[in-house]
Every structure is written in C-alpha cells, then in structure tokens.
Amino acid sequence: DGGITQSPKYLFRKEGQNVTLSCEQNLNHDAMYWYRQDPGQGLRLIYYSQIVNDFQKGDIAEGYSVSREKKESFPLTVTSAQKNPTAFYLCASSKRTWASSGANVLTFGAGSRLTVL
Amino acid sequence: AQSVAQPEDQVNVAEGNPLTVKCTYSVSGNPYLFWYVQYPNRGLQFLLKYITGDNLVKGSYGFEAEFNKSQTSFHLKKPSALVSDSALYFCAVRPSGGGSQGNLIFGKGTKLSVKP
Numbered sequence: 001d002g003g004i005t006q007s008p009k010y011l012f013r014k015e016g017q018n019v020t021l022s023c024e025q026n027l028n029h030d031a032m033y034w035y036r037q038d039p040g041q042g043l044r045l046i047y048y049s050q051i052v053n054d055f056q057k058g059d060i061a062e063g064y065s066v067s068r069e070k071k072e073s074f075p076l077t078v079t080s081a082q083k084n085p086t087a088f089y090l091c092a093s094s095k096r097t098w099a100s101s102g103a104n105v106l107t108f109g110a111g112s113r114l115t116v117l
Numbered sequence: 118a119q120s121v122a123q124p125e126d127q128v129n130v131a132e133g134n135p136l137t138v139k140c141t142y143s144v145s146g147n148p149y150l151f152w153y154v155q156y157p158n159r160g161l162q163f164l165l166k167y168i169t170g171d172n173l174v175k176g177s178y179g180f181e182a183e184f185n186k187s188q189t190s191f192h193l194k195k196p197s198a199l200v201s202d203s204a205l206y207f208c209a210v211r212p213s214g215g216g217s218q219g220n221l222i223f224g225k226g227t228k229l230s231v232k233p
Contacts, residue, residue, distance in 0.1 A: 043207070045221075103166055106161070106221065107163075108160030108161045108162070110159050110160050111159065113158070
C-alpha cells in the first residue's frame with residue numbers, strides 16, 4: 001500500500017544534541033512538508049519542498065534543517081538551536097501544488113514524538 | 118492576516134445525536150477549504166474539501182460540510198454521531214490564486230467527544 005513512513009515513532013534527545021527525523025513516501029508525490037503540532041496550537045509549517053533539490057522555509061523554520069536529495073525522502077533535523085523542540089512532528093506529501101490546483105489533498109504520516117530530556 | 122478559527126476547543130455529543138464542529142475563516146479571494154481528522158498519536162486523515170460549486174460537500178464516514186460565503190464559515194456536520202467519531206478535527210484553508218504552494222492554514226483543532 002502507498003503511504004508515508006515516519007521514523008522513529010518516539011525519540012528522546014538530550015539538550016545540545018541534533019536529531020534527525022525520517023520521512024519516506026511511495027506515493028510518487030512531488031511535494032513534501034514538515035509540520036509541528038503542539039497541544040492547542042494546531043499545525044505549524046516548518047519546511048516544505050515542491051521538487052527534488054529545492055525546499056522553502058515555512059512559518060517556524062528557525063532551529064530546523066531539511067534536505068531533499070530524493071523524491072521519496074524528506075528528512076528533518078532538529079538542531080540544538082531549536083530551544084523548545086519537544087513536540088509531535090508530522091510529515092506530509094501531496095501532488096505538486098500549482099496556483100490552479102491548490103485543492104490537492106495532503107497525505108500525512110503517523111508522526112514522530114520528540115521529547116527533550 | 119489570513120486565519121482560520123475553530124471557536125470550540127471541545128464538543129460533546131451523545132451517540133446518535135447530530136454533531137456540528139464549527140469553522141470560520143478569513144482569507145483573501147476564494148478559498149479552498151478542508152477538514153481533517155486526527156486519532157490519538159496518529160497523523161491527520163482527509164475528510165472532505167470544498168473547491169467550488171455546491172455549498173454542501175459530502176465526505177468520508179458520513180461527514181458533510183456546508184460552505185457559507187457570506188458568513189465565511191465551513192462547519193462540519195454529521196446527522197448521527199458514533200462513539201468512534203471521537204477524535205481531534207482540524208479545519209484548514211488555502212487561499213486560491215497562487216502564493217505559497219501548499220501552505221495550508223490550519224485551525225487549532227476541536228476535540229469531539231461522543232458518549233454512549
């Protein structure tokens with residue numbers, strides 16, 4: 001079955017450490033996204049990529065980095081510069097969004113929960 | 118500023134009763150509107166969307182939503198709630214006509230609790 005796989009499901013980090021969250025999709029989608037979810041705050045966009053080797057900052061990119069070397073993969077690194085990294089992280093993908101097709105539906109992974117010790 | 122509001126943090130409904138989860142938006146132009154559902158510790162699942170046309174949109178699991186342009190609302194409804202409908206529901210909007218691709222604006226979510 002096609003879908004998005006996020007790993008690990010749970011991750012613990014010590015302060016000062018960088019951690020990388022994996023996101024892999026087999027839906028042949030061009031666009032991929034990373035969201036952060038905090039209780040009562042909805043979803044906030046961290047980074048997005050419309051095509052391989054290109055990505056853009058979202059609303060809360062500070063302290064995060066991404067790469068898009070393959071169409072199927074969009075890993076997120078939470079760096080030590082992110083002061084409050086404890087959150088639930090969601091990866092999503094969709095067909096490439098053009099101005100005339102903004103109604104593309106996002107498919108989400110099951111999420112990764114990061115806790116800073 | 119463009120935004121989406123879900124005015125209720127939680128909605129409580131008895132099983133078998135109709136349910137409504139409210140959503141209002143403030144965006145420029147004609148928006149694309151979505152509802153997603155999230156079960157505990159899972160990703161979001163798409164329920165339905167409004168692009169254009171009929172104001173009443175039917176989606177998955179018996180849910181429907183009504184687009185009201187004059188009230189800038191897109192409330193989610195179901196005629197008869199099930200205990201299994203208990204989850205977190207998100208309204209999202211994307212302004213039409215270009216701009217940042219894929220940058221959906223999400224509401225803060227409404228927790229639906231359906232009691233037997």
